[in-house]
Amino acid sequence: MRVLLFTGKGGVGKSTVAAGTAALAAAAGHRTLVLSTDAAHSLADAFDVRVGSEPTMVAERLYVQQVDAQLRFEQSWAEIQGYLLTVLDVAGVDPVAAEELTVIPGAEEVLALLELRLQAGSGQWDVIIVDCAPTAETLRLLALPEALGWYMTRVFPIERRVVKTLKPVLSRAAGVPMPEDSVFDAVERLHRELDEVRALLSGPEASVRLVLTPEQVVLAEARRSYTTLSLFGYRVDGVIANRVFPAEGADDWRAGWVVSQDAVMERVAESFVGLPVWRSVYRPAEPVGVPALSDLAAEVYGADDPLASPVGQGPFRIDRTDRGAVLHLALPFVSRAEVDLARNGDELVITLRAADTGSGVGSYRRLLTLPAVLARYRTAGARVERGELQVRFEERAEERAT
Ligand SMILES: Nc1ncnc2c1ncn2[C@@H]1O[C@H](COP(=O)(O)OP(=O)(O)O)[C@@H](O)[C@H]1O
Numbered sequence: 029m030r031v032l033l034f035t036g037k038g039g040v041g042k043s044t045v046a047a048g049t050a051a052l053a054a055a056a057g058h059r060t061l062v063l064s065t066d067a068a069h070s071l072a073d074a075f076d077v078r079v080g081s082e083p084t085m086v087a088e089r090l091y092v093q094q095v096d097a098q099l100r101f102e103q104s105w106a107e108i109q110g111y112l113l114t115v116l117d118v119a120g121v122d123p124v125a126a127e128e129l130t131v132i133p134g135a136e137e138v139l140a141l142l143e144l145r146l147q148a149g150s151g152q153w154d155v156i157i158v159d160c161a162p163t164a165e166t167l168r169l170l171a172l173p174e175a176l177g178w179y180m181t182r183v184f185p186i187e188r189r190v191v192k193t194l195k196p197v198l199s200r201a202a203g204v205p206m207p208e209d210s211v212f213d214a215v216e217r218l219h220r221e222l223d224e225v226r227a228l229l230s231g232p233e234a235s236v237r238l239v240l241t242p243e244q245v246v247l248a249e250a251r252r253s254y255t256t257l258s259l260f261g262y263r264v265d266g267v268i269a270n271r272v273f274p275a276e277g278a279d280d281w282r283a284g285w286v287v288s289q290d291a292v293m294e295r296v297a298e299s300f301v302g303l304p305v306w307r308s309v310y311r312p313a314e315p316v317g318v319p320a321l322s323d324l325a326a327e328v329y330g331a332d333d334p335l336a337s338p339v340g341q342g343p344f345r346i347d348r349t350d351r352g353a354v355l356h357l358a359l360p361f362v363s364r365a366e367v368d369l370a371r372n373g374d375e376l377v378i379t380l381r382a383a384d385t386g387s388g389v390g391s392y393r394r395l396l397t398l399p400a401v402l403a404r405y406r407t408a409g410a411r412v413e414r415g416e417l418q419v420r421f422e423e424r425a426e427e428r429a430t
């Protein structure tokens with residue numbers, strides 16, 4: 029099963045391109061679902077049909093679904109939020125403020141992705157296309173299970189047992205209600221489900237496509253997304269430049285746009301070397317309905333297969349050397365000076381710092397749980413080369429001596 033995500037700044041044409049790609053997939057004989065996790069549901073407008081929170085058929089083999097993010101949020105978070113609210117209540121926090129505090133920014137979008145897990149597991153689809161929220165940045169929240177891995181396997185079960193036995197005593201002593209078993213269950217379930225979604229989205233059959241329009245600010249955001257997505261292990265396999273003005277027969281006003289778009293398109297090409305950059309012209313009318321969307325997508329991909337599995341190296345790989353191994357992590361646009369590395373047992377902490385003169389990527393941190401083969405080694409050095417962070421691991425001296 030192929031999974032394709034479309035992301036990009038608001039209004040660039042994510043829903044349009046996602047819907048068009050889905051229409052092509054269905055026409056090619058694949059059972060296709062296109063689902064949107066973006067709260068601004070434009071899929072219904074693109075197809076010009078009423079779409080519910082369950083898959084709705086819009087053409088042969090083509091189904092559309094708009095995930096009810098609010099509902100999903102309540103299902104997954106309500107139990108945990110309820111507990112947090114009682115704690116904040118005891119602490120004297122104003123209920124309205126407490127409500128605000130227990131909402132994690134971006135959480136709704138990520139929880140909407142839990143639907144992907146259900147649909148992927150249903151066996152009903154050959155292709156699932158996700159029309160994502162404006163910035164794929166929220167996908168980094170999916171790294172939470174990985175970051176909490178150590179805590180969840182080693183500390184959490186103990187804590188749970190301790191709380192269970194000592195609950196009456198602790199509640200009285202601390203004056204704070206202790207979580208019920210159901211809260212622990214909810215945390216564990218959420219952890220597992222998010223981890224499954226992350227595994228699905230970083231797997232070999234999944235990839236992300238960046239949609240942009242040829243404008244400086246839009247490109248800047250697409251570049252940032254490319255870096256963050258790579259850092260968190262998601263594979264970007266193509267870029268779609270949408271709403272490109274045709275040069276033929278342009279009046280002065282449009283000719284001005286053609287020139288400035290050309291300049292940005294050159295920067296697009298430089299920014300995404302090694303990735304296909306597909307184009308779609310600015311149409312005289314909104315592409316609405318299956319035929320118009322299919323037309324647009326057919327023009328975008330030309331002779332390329334829109335569903336081709338990503339080829340080449342993914343964002344993350346490990347090469348063995350005689351003395352140890354080298355970990356390669358794609359980090360486009362970033363310089364060595366912007367990367368901090370720290371080692372904490374079997375975890376590697378990678379921090380991107382926004383340097384003054386740097387890429388403008390922003391600050392991010394990923395806690396990468398090292399595979400067992402690497403965890404035994406010491407980190408011997410790191411460099412950034414051709415958009416890739418390379419971390420060298422070597423046997424420890426004492427191991428070599430024995
Ligand atoms: N190539 C294009 N030519 C003309 N209009 C377009 C094109 N691509 C998208 N649009 C229109 O632009 C608007 C925004 O597109 P949409 O796909 O909803 O963006 P997003 O999902 O990124 O917010 C819609 O009205 C859509 O019909």
Ligand SMILES: [Mg+2]
Nearest residue numbers: 042043066070
């Ligand atoms: Mg949209």
